[in-house]
Amino acid sequence: MKFLITGGAGFIGGNFCHYMIEKYPYDSFVCLDALTYAGNMETLQDILDKPNFKFVKGNICDKQLVEELFEKENFDIVINFAAESHVDRSIENPKIFLESNIIGVQTLMDDCKKFGIKRYHQVSTDEVYGDLPLDRPDLFFTEETPIHTSSPYSASKASADLLVMAYHRTFKLPVTISRCSNNYGPYQFPEKLIPLIIKKAQNDEKLPVYGKGENVRDWLHVLDHCSAIDLIVRKGKDGEIYNVGGHNERTNIDVVKTILKVLNKPESLITFVTDRPGHDMRYAIDPAKIEKELGWKPIYTFDTGIVETIKWNVDNKQWLKHVESGEYLNWMQRYNTK
Numbered sequence: 101m102k103f104l105i106t107g108g109a110g111f112i113g114g115n116f117c118h119y120m121i122e123k124y125p126y127d128s129f130v131c132l133d134a135l136t137y138a139g140n141m142e143t144l145q146d147i148l149d150k151p152n153f154k155f156v157k158g159n160i161c162d163k164q165l166v167e168e169l170f171e172k173e174n175f176d177i178v179i180n181f182a183a184e185s186h187v188d189r190s191i192e193n194p195k196i197f198l199e200s201n202i203i204g205v206q207t208l209m210d211d212c213k214k215f216g217i218k219r220y221h222q223v224s225t226d227e228v229y230g231d232l233p234l235d236r237p238d239l240f241f242t243e244e245t246p247i248h249t250s251s252p253y254s255a256s257k258a259s260a261d262l263l264v265m266a267y268h269r270t271f272k273l274p275v276t277i278s279r280c281s282n283n284y285g286p287y288q289f290p291e292k293l294i295p296l297i298i299k300k301a302q303n304d305e306k307l308p309v310y311g312k313g314e315n316v317r318d319w320l321h322v323l324d325h326c327s328a329i330d331l332i333v334r335k336g337k338d339g340e341i342y343n344v345g346g347h348n349e350r351t352n353i354d355v356v357k358t359i360l361k362v363l364n365k366p367e368s369l370i371t372f373v374t375d376r377p378g379h380d381m382r383y384a385i386d387p388a389k390i391e392k393e394l395g396w397k398p399i400y401t402f403d404t405g406i407v408e409t410i411k412w413n414v415d416n417k418q419w420l421k422h423v424e425s426g427e428y429l430n431w432m433q434r435y436n437t438k
């Protein structure tokens with residue numbers, strides 16, 4: 101089978117490329133990525149020479165480029181990770197989120213329709229459900245929870261989900277959607293909570309924590325997310341949405357304290373900063389559907405995954421250094437891609 105993986109130079113897409121290429125040496129994979137600030141070719145460096153992998157630089161909103169690629173490659177399956185993904189950036193500049201996260205999805209699906217693709221999979225987020233109150237630990241997001249977004253980021257992802265379901269109903273496009281909780285693991289850009297705290301704590305810098313750090317996130321190791329998407333794409337039913345999460349709820353302050361403990365750094369580094377506007381209080385996924393219908397199970401607990409992730413960040417200083425210095429952005433000038 102031939103896969104198009106969009107956004108594969110980002111955090112989750114990059115891990116997914118590694119995961120799939122190793123697991124399925126007889127399938128082939130084309131990665132299409134615009135290489136925004138979040139795209140990093142150094143994440144893909146180890147797999148660029150694999151015979152079943154090809155990288156193409158391009159924007160999913162570029163109708164001509166996308167159409168030519170579909171025509172040339174004859175894809176069976178399209179998995180869309182490409183998106184602007186940082187909530188704080190969506191508050192500063194919403195427009196690019198609407199372009200990449202909505203128009204990009206429409207552009208891809210139009211060609212999926214035109215070229216008779218077997219499956220379009222949209223990588224979505226639990227943030228489309230809004231948030232849950234802190235004093236109701238009995239509540240979880242199910243696939244039936246109404247969409248109720250808080251940020252321009254989550255509104256753009258929810259809009260895309262609605263469009264995906266509309267293409268299924270109107271054009272019978274074979275689609276699936278996964279809505280996953282917060283991911284952590286290797287190759288995550290250090291603007292997100294876990295790699296940011298690991299980086300700053302190692303340098304004995306102040307650790308900014310929004311509000312009182314009470315917000316609860318439901319953490320899933322990125323490789324567990326990858327195994328869920330792999331399963332949905334191969335065994336999931338057309339037109340279905342699958343929530344993905346591992347019941348690993350932690351307050352932000354607990355996450356920060358865990359990282360400090362593993363790195364043997366003092367809690368005095370923690371600094372509380374003014375809360376993010378519209379900050380969601382609690383996310384918590386009920387993954388019963390994917391567990392029961394597809395037999396998915398996460399491998400990592402948060403306690404094992406966080407230690408491994410801290411170790412990855414400590415061991416991969418070069419990758420992080422190039423992100424910090426901006427050196428990773430020059431990758432295309434330094435190397436020729438296939």
Ligand SMILES: NC(=O)c1ccc[n+]([C@@H]2O[C@H](COP(=O)([O-])OP(=O)(O)OC[C@H]3O[C@@H](n4cnc5c(N)ncnc54)[C@H](O)[C@@H]3O)[C@@H](O)[C@H]2O)c1
Pocket residue numbers: 106107108109110111112113132133134135136137138139140158159160161180181182183184185186199200204223224225226257279280281282283284289
């Ligand atoms: N990070 C999380 O915790 C999380 C959780 C649930 C769902 N998601 C979703 O998973 C997907 C991937 O998230 P991530 O954390 O890896 O994001 P990321 O920001 O690390 O990576 C996004 C990638 O998409 C590329 N990209 C952005 N706009 C593009 C465009 N218009 N055309 C082509 N490429 C483009 C970027 O260059 C980058 O490589 C997103 O759709 C996000 O909404 C993320």
